[in-house]
Amino acid sequence: MPMRDAARAACVSRAFLRSWRCHPNLNFSNETLGLNENACGKDESARVFYSKVDHILKKHSGIGVKKLKIQIASDFSEKDSCYLNSWLQTAVTPGIEELTLTLIREKAKYNFPCSLLSNGSGDSIRYLHLARCSFHPTVTLGCLRSLTRLHLCLVRITGDELGCLLSHSFSLERLELRCCDGIVCLKVPCILQRLSYLEVFGCAKLKVIDNKAPNLSSFSFEGDNTVQVSLGETLQMKNLYMDRSGSVLYALAKLPSSMPNLEALTIFSCKERAHKPMLRRKFIHLRHLSIALNGSPFSPTYDYLCLASFFDAAPSLETFNLDVFQRYMEHVSIFADPADLRQMRELHHHNLKSVKITGFCSAKSLVELTCHIVESITSLECLTLEAPQSILRCCAPYNKSGKCSPMARDILMEAHRAVLAIRTYIEPKVPSTVKLHVLEPCSCHAVEL
Template structure:
C-alpha cells in the first residue's frame, strides 16, 4: 500500500502516546469505532492514490520503462520519507480540499495524522476545531500539583496557537478548572483565536478564589463576532462594550457570570438571531427581561439565579421555558405567548401556577411542576389546560407537610381534558401523613371529571398515606382509557438500584423507609389491586429483596 496509509496504520497501532512535536501537543489515543466515518473517507482517498501510483509505475517491456520505474521508485521513496515522517499521504489534491477532509476528523485523530505526515501537519496548522481541556492536552491531575497543572496547560496551549493559522479557527473551546490569571495567557489566546471567521466559542473556567475572568467583549465588536452562532461562558464578568456585533448568535449559555440586570439588557440588545438561552448561577441578576425583538427565541432556561425576583417575557415565539430556583419568582408573560413546554421548580409552584399562570398556559402540551413545599392545597382551577397532554408533578421532599391533601391535585387533573400521560412523585424520606394501614374509616369518594384520553399513570414514592391511596383509586375509577398504572414504592432513581449502578449494590435505605415501603405494598394489595380493571396493566415496583429485608405485613 501507499506510504501514507502505512504510516497511518503505524500510528493507529499505538494505544496511547504523547507527541513531542511542539506544534501539536495533543494526547493521542486509539480511535474509537464511532469516529471511523471521517477516517474511512481519508483511507478511501489514500486508496485512490495507491491505485493511481500502481498504474503509473507498473513496469513494461523495455529498458527505458525499467529505468523510468527505478527512477520513479527511488524518487518516491526519497520524497515520501524524511526523518520517519510521511510527506505525501494521499493524492495530489488542492490544499483547501485536504484541509476540508482533515477538518472532518476529531481533534485527536487530526493530531495523530499530523504526527506522521508533513502534508497533514500543514493541514493541522489550519485545523478549525480546537478544544483545549485537560484530557485533550494530556494533563494528568493525579500526578501533578496544581501549579504544575497550570504551567503545563498554559505551555501547551501557547505552543499550539503560536504555530496555528488562527484565521482558520471556527470553533474554540477552553475548559480549565485551575484557571490562574497570573499564569494563564487567556487574554492572549482569545486575542489570537477570535477572528472574523469564528463561529463557536466556549470559555469554561473555575477558580478557588472565586475571582471572575474579565471577558474581553471588545474582541467580539465590529467584524470579529459577526459569524458567531454559539457562545458559552463560565466564571466570567461582563464589561460594557460599544459596537458589539453578534448578529448571527443563535445560542447563548452563561454559567456563573457576573452580570447585572442592566448589563444583561444591554447584551440582549445586540441579539436578533437568538434561538436558545440558558442562565445558571448568575447571582447578580434581579430582573430578567426578554424583549420583543427576540423574534427567534424559542428556548429559555434559568437555573439557580439566587437574586432573581422577576422574569418578564415578551419574546413572541418562546415555546419552551424552564425555571429552577429556591424561591418563588414573579412571572410576567406576554399575552400572545403560546408555550408548548413549560417547566418550573420552586417551593409552592403548584398553587402558584394554578392561580397565576393558567391564562398563559392554555396552549401548553407538556407541563412539569416541582415543589418541595406546598403551604396550601391545590386550588380549584377556573379554566382549563385544553391542550395539555403530558403532566409531571414532583412533590419529592424529605418530609412533606402532613396537612397537604394529595387529593387536591384532582382539580389540576380535571382541568386537563386532553391529558395522556401523568407522572406524580410523592416520595418522602419520612412520611408524616395519616396512614391508611390500621385506619378503619372508608375511603373518600371524590367528585371529578372522567378522563377518556389518559393512558399512562406513574406514581413514584407510593406510600400508605391515606390521601395518596384515595387519589390513586380516584384515578382508576375515573379513567376509562387507562392502559398502564405503575406504583413505585422506591426512590425512583435508576442509579439507586444494584441492576443499574456501578457498585452492584442498591443504595442503602433507612429502616423507617423500608417499614413504610411495606405499608405501601400492603395498601396496594388491599385497596388498589381490587379496583384495577383487567384491561389495565399494573406494575408494582419495590426495593430489591436481595439487598433489602422487607418484612411482610398483614
C-alpha cells in the same frame, strides 16, 4: 505520570496536532488531551494542560475555526489569564460560530475580554456559552447579529450589562441564565422577535423578570416566590417549567386562562396548600404533566387526592408523572386509618394513557389518588408505582460494587409499607387492560432490615 498515561497523552496530542488543520472544531479539556488528574496530580495536570493548549494554538493561524470549547478543570488564577487571553485572541476571529468557555473550580477568577467580540469578530457567533467568569458587555461591543443561543452559568454580570447585550442580539432564539447573582432585574426587549426559549435558574438576587419578547413558547424558572414574573403575551406558550413553592395551586388557578395553549407542564414545589379551585377554564391542549412535591418533610396536611383536579382540567392529557419522595413521611398512613377511602366523582378520561408515581409511600391520600386513577380513567394503559430506591443501584453499569447503596432504615421501612399498600388497596382494583409495574426495594437491603 505512569508510562501508559504518558504514552496515551502523547498519542492523543500528536493525533490532535495532525488533525486540527482539517477539522475546524477545537475542544480542549483534560479528557480530550488525555490527562488523568488522579494519575499525575493536580499541579502536573494543570501544567501539562496549559502547555499542550498553548503549543497547539501558537501554531494555529486562527483561520477556519468554527467551534472553540475550552474547559479548565484545574485551579485558575489571575496569572493564568494571560494564557486564556492569548488562546481566545488566536481562535476568536471572523467566521467562528460557537464559543464555549467553562472554568470548573469555584474560586476561578477571569474577566472575559469582551473586546474580542468587537470589530466584526463576534458577528458570526451563533452560540456563546460562558461559565464561572466575569462578563461585562457594553455598547461598544457591537452587534452579535448571528447569536441564536446565549448560555451564562455562574457568570458575574449585571442586569444592565445583559440588557445592553440583548438589545443588540436580534437573532437570539434561546436565553439561558443559571446562578448569575449579579442580575436583579431581567428585562427582555421586544426586539427579540425570534426568542422562543427563556430559562432562569437560581439567580439569588433576582427580583423582577419582565419579558417583552412576543414569541416566547418555552419558559423555565427556578427561584423564590418573591420574584415578580411578567411574561407579556403568553398565547404562544407551549412548554412551562416551574420550580417554586405554591406552583401547583398557581398552575390550576392561573395558567388555564393565561396560557391556554400549554402542551407540557413541569412543576417542582417543596410547599403547597391543599386546594379545591373553581376551574372556569381548562388546559385544552395540555398533553404532558409532571409534578414533584418534595420536602423534608412535605407538609403532612397536604391532600394528594386534590391533584385529581388536573385530570378534569386537562381533557387532552396523555402522560402524568408524580414524584412524592420525601426524607420523612409524616402523612397519615393508610395502615393507621384504613377505613372510608374517599372517592371523587367518576371521570371517564379518554386520552390519559401512562401514569408514573415515584417515591410512592403509604400516605392515605396518595392511595386514594391512585385508586381514583385506576377506577375512573378508562383510557389508562400503563401504571408504574415506584417505592423509594437506592441512589446507586446494583444494576447500574457503572456500579462496580454490584450492590445498591445503603438506605436509611426509616426510608426502607416506609418503602416496604408502600409496597404493601399497593398490593392491598390498589392492585385488586387495576383493570386487566392496564399494565401495572411495581418497583420494590432491591433484595440488597435485606440485611439492613
